[in-house]
Amino acid sequence: MKIQKTLTTTPKALPPSDKLGFGQYFSDHMFVAKYREGQGWYEAKIEPYGPFSVDPGASVFHYGQALFEGMKAFRQQDGKIVFFRPEFNYHRLVEGAERICLQPPPMELFMKAIHELVAVDEKWIPQDPSTSLYLRPTLIGTEAFLGVRPSHETVFYVLLSPVGSYYSEGTKPVRIWTEEKYIRAAPGGLGAVKAGANYAASLKAAYEAKQKGYAQVLWLDVDHEGIEEVGTMNVFFVFDNEIVTPALNGSILAGGTRGAVIDVLKSKNLPIVERRVTITEVIEKLQQGRLKEAFGTGTAAVISPIGTLSYKGKEWVINNNENGPLSTELYKEITSIQRGTAPDRFNWIVPLEKI
The missing domain is CATH 3.20.10.10 (D-amino Acid Aminotransferase, subunit A, domain 2)
Structure with a gap:
């Protein structure tokens, strides 16, 4: 599946590496793809970070059909950009999606999404020790209905956030x-x-x-x-x-x-x-x-x-x-x-x- 790209015309200023904290900043772009039963995956795109439309009756709001992963990309000492164990995160996403009745993306789409999104927002990857780029692949049920059953529609999206230490203590106990x-x-x-x-x-x-x-x-x-x-x-x-x-x-x-x-x-x-x-x-x-x-x-x-x-x-x-x-x-x-x-x-x- 080809991923359509629409790049922002108003890029944000990069936050200082020593002020990152965890999950406080988001990069310029995000990945979004949709799934509908009987149609499959469609509209895979990278677009400027921002709100997207979800029906108020969507199952994610009423029946909690939401699942996410947490993974990281790093800028190594020689400047190379790498992911840490992305296959593990994909397989855990698939297992979780089966448990809460959401449609997981194919592995090819998952990997293509994270690679192309990180390539677009590569400048958001900090290099200082104890920093990294956190990726949040997410699945939500988006079909609008009021009846307890699995959603027939799923949205898969990926957010990027440059991060420092999770705890204020850093690496201290x-x-x-x-x-x-x-x-x-x-x-x-x-x-x-x-x-x-x-x-x-x-x-x-x-x-x-x-x-x-x-x-x-x-x-x-x-x-x-x-x-x-x-x-x-x-x-x-x-x-x-x-x-x-x-x-x-x-x-x-x-x-x-x-x-x-x-x-x-x-x-x-x-x-x-x-x-x-x-x-x-x-x-x-x-x-x-x-x-x-x-x-x-x-x-x-x-x-x-x-x-x-x-x-x-x-x-x-x-x-x-x-x-x-x-x-x-x-x-x-x-x-x-x-x-x-x-x-x-x-x-x-x-x-x-x-x-």
């Missing part, structure tokens, strides 16, 4: 609130899908945690015992005899950085285990001196050490609230591959194709 009242997802629900509904369910607890001075929420299962994930990140615990991350149980999102970290740990023959881990076990091993460090992993933050964990009215300090050696090593290895200063021994990097 963050403070995490363990949520004991609300739950993010239940077995058989949408927890394993990057659906807008998951994030809507998390907002109140995240807001309350930030009001208390915490960066994120540690989510527990329906029994408020098994650990699932940390807001925008998967979570890892470094015990004295093993490195543990919660097993994917259907209510935990399979993060791309989570998978990358597991690959790195296995390549080093370190004892990484995917299993159920409880908050009781974590606190007990911390009291016994057997919890060495803890960290979150995600596209936005990459690796984020956890320095303080609040649980049952008490603050538990991990590794003296300092960056641990393993999280530091993992951050350096993954970001060095992304930046092109270390060999891509896992074949994660895909160069930008200018079409």
